[in-house]
Amino acid sequence: MPTYGAFFLLRHDLFISEELRGMILFYVFFFSFLLPVLNILFLWYRKAISSLYLHDRKERVLPYVATLVVYLVSWYMIRAQLPAPSLSAAMLGASMAVAVTLMANFFYKVSAHMVGIGGLTGAIFFLSISQGYATIPEMAGLFIAAGVLAGARLHQEAHSPFEIWTGYLLGWAPQVVFLFL
Numbered sequence: 061m062p063t064y065g066a067f068f069l070l071r072h073d074l075f076i077s078e079e080l081r082g083m084i085l086f087y088v089f090f091f092s093f094l095l096p097v098l099n100i101l102f103l104w105y106r107k108a109i110s111s112l113y114l115h116d117r118k119e120r121v122l123p124y125v126a127t128l129v130v131y132l133v134s135w136y137m138i139r140a141q142l143p144a145p146s147l148s149a150a151m152l153g154a155s156m157a158v159a160v161t162l163m164a165n166f167f168y169k170v171s172a173h174m175v176g177i178g179g180l181t182g183a184i185f186f187l188s189i190s191q192g193y194a195t196i197p198e199m200a201g202l203f204i205a206a207g208v209l210a211g212a213r214l215h216q217e218a219h220s221p222f223e224i225w226t227g228y229l230l231g232w233a234p235q236v237v238f239l240f241l
Contacts (some may be wrong), residue, residue, distance in 0.1 A: 061176035062092035062134075062154050065183050069147045072193055076143065084142055091134030092154070099126040115218070117169040124162040131155040146191065149238045150183040156234040164230065171219045171227030177206045178231025186239040 066088040070081045100123050103109045109119040135151040138144055157179050164170050181202045188195035206228065213219045219227070 061180040062131075062151060063089045065150055065154075065180050066147055068184055068198065069144070069150065069187065072191070080142065084138065084144060084147065087134060087137055087142075088147075088151070091130045091137075092151075095130045096123070096127045099123060099130075113218075114172075117165050120165050120169075120172075121162070124158060124165060128155060128158045128162060131158055146187055146239070150179075150187070150235065153183060153234040153238040154179050156238065157231050160230050160234065161227070164226070168226075169219065169223055170230060171210075171213055171224050173209055173213060174206070174219075174224050174227030175231040177202065177209055178228035179235055180231070181206060182232035182235030183239065186235055190239060 063085065066085055070076060070084060076084070100109070100112060100114070103122055104112050108122060110116070111119075114120050114123060131151065132155050135148060135155050138151055139148040142148075157175050161170050161172060161175050181199070184193075184195055184198055184202065187193060188199070210224045210228070213224060214221065
């Protein structure tokens with residue numbers, strides 16, 4: 061989700077060169093997708109988790125902590141080295157969404173899929189408002205994707221409606237905080 065969000069944000073930024081866009085997208089993809097996936101595979105290989113699906117909320121703690129660390133590193137690198145303030149704010153929002161999801165995980169299971177799409181939807185929505193982007197097609201696509209994803213998670217009986225909505229809101233809310241304030 062952060063890679064798509066970065067692609068969207070960079071597409072609207074006329075002051076960033078194509079070469080720099082590629083580097084930023086690589087950073088975001090590497091830190092927000094590749095490292096978390098490799099971490100989960102490593103934990104599964106080492107038998108620290110019993111399934112790649114992470115059905116047991118107790119097994120989600122290590123992957124969430126590792127993901128939080130790499131998201132924060134990604135945010136720091138973008139903030140410190142690249143001229144992309146809106147992407148930096150969105151990455152910080154994503155980091156905080158993971159942190160809040162980690163804390164909520166100690167009490168009940170939250171849909172991490174919905175946290176991701178909620179954060180992406182929130183980031184694009186609030187950036188479109190604050191920076192005047194015309195995002196009606198993107199927002200329509202994201203709402204449809206969120207509905208399909210929520211339906212799939214419910215159909216698989218992976219989550220309850222409460223866990224779905226909580227996940228979506230936990231993704232959406234940090235974007236409000238870091239992009240509007």
